[in-house]
Amino acid sequence: MAMIELEVLQADVTELEVDAITNAANTQLKHGGGVAAAIARAAGPRSSVSRTKKPRSAWAMR
Template identity: 70%
Template structure:
């Protein structure tokens, strides 16, 4: 039976089959979890592996090896940017659909690469400003929906801080 789990910690330290990178569409590294993954995996390795991929559209995901990480694979996904200038009132349903697509595509990649354990960060909730409660609900529902078809036995929501961890724990309770 598949297991959903919440932990607080550094996703780059997890010994799982795949970790998910909250990437930008150019796949060239950035700040937050993206920068941490690039540093831990080896920036030169990742840039060489992502260059031929031609970027990653928002809502899509692409796979590279984990290089210097304990994870075998990195699934890079580009989440949507929340419209903070307009108070999040612009195309909310479309943004929700794009975020759902990030998690769905990662679960599809998990099936393609025979991944049994996968760890997700809170995609789009950092500098992209997606509301954390809303994002966590989408994450949990989408991963749960695709668990059986993916073959994933253990899906981890790896939270960087206590506030995010509390949101995920409450939603999974």
């Protein structure tokens, strides 16, 4: 059986040095409040590219 390493942090997700941040979104991919809004503010204009590229599959939006 493969070992899985899990690390739990209490931190500001926008301040972590990571390659990517994923977040649950509504079907319109709007980042109007909460964690989604904080991520969008921290990312600035560069985040708009990934938000406008919707998944190809309708299943991914369920």
